[in-house]
Amino acid sequence: MLPVRSRGPSPKRPALFGSASFDPSDATHPEENHPVLCQGRVAVVTGAASGIGAAAARAFAALGMKVAIADLPSSSDKLQSLGKELVNVVGEANVLVVPTDVSVYEEVCKFRETVFEAWSEVGILLNNAGVDGGPDGKRGTSWEGLDAWHHVFNVNVFGIVNVQQAFIPAMLYQENPAMVINTGSKQGITNPPGNTAYNATKAAIKSLTEGLAHELRTKADAHGTARITAHLFVPGWTFTGLTGASAGGEKPAGAWSADETVKYMLSRVAAGDFYVVCPDNETTPEADQLRIMWAAADVAQGRPALSRWHRDYKALFEEYMREGHALQVKVAAENKNK
Numbered sequence: 001m002l003p004v005r006s007r008g009p010s011p012k013r014p015a016l017f018g019s020a021s022f023d024p025s026d027a028t029h030p031e032e033n034h035p036v037l038c039q040g041r042v043a044v045v046t047g048a049a050s051g052i053g054a055a056a057a058r059a060f061a062a063l064g065m066k067v068a069i070a071d072l073p074s075s076s077d078k079l080q081s082l083g084k085e086l087v088n089v090v091g092e093a094n095v096l097v098v099p100t101d102v103s104v105y106e107e108v109c110k111f112r113e114t115v116f117e118a119w120s121e122v123g124i125l126l127n128n129a130g131v132d133g134g135p136d137g138k139r140g141t142s143w144e145g146l147d148a149w150h151h152v153f154n155v156n157v158f159g160i161v162n163v164q165q166a167f168i169p170a171m172l173y174q175e176n177p178a179m180v181i182n183t184g185s186k187q188g189i190t191n192p193p194g195n196t197a198y199n200a201t202k203a204a205i206k207s208l209t210e211g212l213a214h215e216l217r218t219k220a221d222a223h224g225t226a227r228i229t230a231h232l233f234v235p236g237w238t239f240t241g242l243t244g245a246s247a248g249g250e251k252p253a254g255a256w257s258a259d260e261t262v263k264y265m266l267s268r269v270a271a272g273d274f275y276v277v278c279p280d281n282e283t284t285p286e287a288d289q290l291r292i293m294w295a296a297a298d299v300a301q302g303r304p305a306l307s308r309w310h311r312d313y314k315a316l317f318e319e320y321m322r323e324g325h326a327l328q329v330k331v332a333a334e335n336k337n338k
Contacts, residue, residue: 047102
């Protein structure tokens with residue numbers, strides 16, 4: 001039970017302790033820890049023309065994997081350029097470049113057919129395509145921007161649904177293990193004000209990926225091992241096109257590069273984690289844990305919606321973060337001295 005205070009409930013339980021920072025150079029070598037992340041297996045990446053998708057495609061190629069990349073036809077030049085880069089690493093026979101609008105199921109089916117005709121299997125399915133507003137860049141509020149709502153849901157949510165519906169039935173019959181990685185967002189968990197439509201799509205991705213993980217477990221073998229696993233990939237502050245990289249500025253000190261974020265993600269999925277919540281140079285895992293627990297306690301303790309940003313709870317939240325961090329530091333020091 002979380003304690004209740006007179007000014008309003010405030011969860012004060014310590015989070016699960018992890019490292020306060022992450023050095024990508026110390027990451028687990030995924031190829032040594034998962035039969036999917038290895039030479040010769042197939043990785044499929046949507047939203048691959050830039051940012052995290054492009055970084056993931058490069059990482060898979062560096063492992064010696066065959067890589068199929070997709071993004072909007074309007075991003076074809078960037079996609080083709082990345083394809084040439086990957087060919088230099090793994091060879092022309094091991095790269096497929098397929099411009100695809102994931103919001104259109106028929107195009108996704110053609111993408112699947114191209115992949116299976118070439119390589120007959122998929123080891124990694126990374127659903128990374130995403131947008132944060134409408135085609136005109138405008139964001140949807142709770143009562144405005146209906147076109148933006150349709151656009152972000154068609155790409156972010158139905159894009160993943162389309163890919164899962166097209167690819168997973170064939171993957172279920174594969175002899176070798178595989179994984180599905182869906183890119184979510186912390187905004188789909190803590191729901192900060194400012195982009196309601198985008199937050200709603202990322203909350204939906206969390207829900208549908210949790211459902212996918214459960215459904216795949218029902219396909220486990222007699223030993224309880226699921227042939228396909230699902231993973232929710234939640235980047236931290238990452239310098240990509242959605243966060244200002246396309247403007248050509250320097251990476252902010254607090255952000256991670258897309259390469260750092262992907263390396264962390266691979267280290268965690270290799271370890272079997274479902275929830276891969278990435279830190280960055282500004283936000284530690286401990287801070288994420290405290291924020292997530294506060295958001296969950298809004299529901300459990302009957303506080304106002306998004307109380308973290310409510311004028312009557314803002315000071316309490318700040319106190320909670322200070323006390324929670326101090327408690328975490330204390331317990332970590334005690335554990336270190338044991």
